[in-house]
Amino acid sequence: MTTALQYTLSGLAIGGIYALVALGFHIMWSAARAVNFAHGDTLMLGAVLAVLGVDAGLPLPLACLLAIAAGGVFGVVLERFAVRPFTGTNASIGWMLTTIAVGIMIEALATMQFGGFSRPLPSPGVAKPITIWGAGIYPQELLIPVVAVAAMIGFRLLQKRTLVGRAMQAVAHNRQAASLMGIDVNRIVMLSFGLAALFGAGAGVLVAPVIQVSATMGVLLGLKGFAVAIIGGITSAPGVVVAGLIFGVMEKFVEGYVSTAAREIVGFGSMIVVLLAFPQGLFGKREIFKV
Template sequence: MGEIVQYLLNGLTLGGIYALLALGLYIMWEASKAANFTHGDIYMLGAIVAVVLTERGLPLFVSVTASVAIAAVVGALIERFFVRPFNTEPHSIGWMLTTIAVGMMIESAATQTYGSLGRQLPSILAEKPIRLGGAGVYAQELLLPIAAVATMFGLQVFYRRTRLGRAMRAVAADRMAAGLMGIDSNLVALIAFALAAGIGALTGILIAPVLPALPTMGALTGLKAFGVAIVAGISSARGVVIVGLAYGVMEKFIEGYLSTGARDALGFSLVILALLAFPQGIFGRGEVKKV
């Protein structure tokens, strides 16, 4: 019993990471119909920048804010220089290659400067584990699924109630019509990438007190988040959060009852199977092409 609860809680933490990153991919996809293979590295960047700044003696709050801000700027730059010029036609693949390249640059630059030793961010929520149904967990870990769900609802309010959010939805639905409303869709895409990168960095920061920040923490996690987003059908916020959390829980159960080695092989096989069964993603909308 305790074991199951333990896997469930740890899985939700892991799933929270996937869900938050997949939400970022969803935001970017909506605004530009392109995703971003650097997203996992932005998540890593958020964590290690916060760790480095804290180590330099900056107050936690300041380093966290700075880290998120830096990530947002990086996200905006990536949109402007590596996505927009390579996403000019409906089936463009250029952005895949350029963002993969930038992702590798960030990771290898981080390895060279930060080193390959993991370091943790201090947090009062990660000092004493809480006992829950025979399982032990840090409060910090519970923050992730909570943050994912909160971000989802926050996005919903943002998209429905604010001027910028409405503009983003308009751009997502119909770029041309959005332009005719006076909305600058390039600017909206830029902001969307910055927002997504900010959320990505925050995700890295939230997990850094529990999981040591490492330059290699991003790449695979980013790919999994991408898989989660696509399997969910990237155009549904609720979908990516549900699939993200479920994927994390599933991984922990596979780790627990089978082996750590089987985790990724099984997980990615399920991704493939899910896409075969739901070619538009589980929560996705079919796009009907008119002849």
């Protein structure tokens, strides 16, 4: 029983990270029908910059904020130069490859700055584990899923209550109609990529004290975040967050009872199965086919 609770709690922590990454994919996809395939590297950037900031003598909160802000800037720049030139064309191969290319470059730069080894970000959140019915967990880990859900709710409020948010929804529904209504679609797409990158870098900063920070930490987390977005339904913000949390818990159980390799097999296998059974994801809207 304690083991099951332990797996559930740690699963929710890593699931919260997937949820934040997937939420970023949702935001980008809604705005541009394209995503940053190197979104995992945005997360890595957040984590690595936070560690480097602390190394440089900055106080922890300031280092974290700067790292997240830098991540946001990265998202905006990447959208402008790697995604936008290719979104007009029908094929997705263009922006997929350019964003992957930028990811490779960022990863190479980070390796040079950070070194090939990995280390955690010091944080008061991991100073002392707390015990809940026998299961030990760091406060930091409890914080992650809470932040993920809060981010989703905040994003929904932004969409419902603000002009920018409503413009985002309009662009998601119909780009052309939105631009005819006087919405600057390019600006909205840029903002969306920036926001998604903020969530991504934020996830990196959140997870940095719990797992080891390294230049290569982003690839797999990014791919899993995308898998989660597809499982939950990339058109649904609550859907991807819920799917992320479930995915994290499922992973911990498989990892705990079988092995790490089995974790990846089950995780990605379940994505394929869900996609075949529900092409629009578990909570997504079906897109109508017209001749």
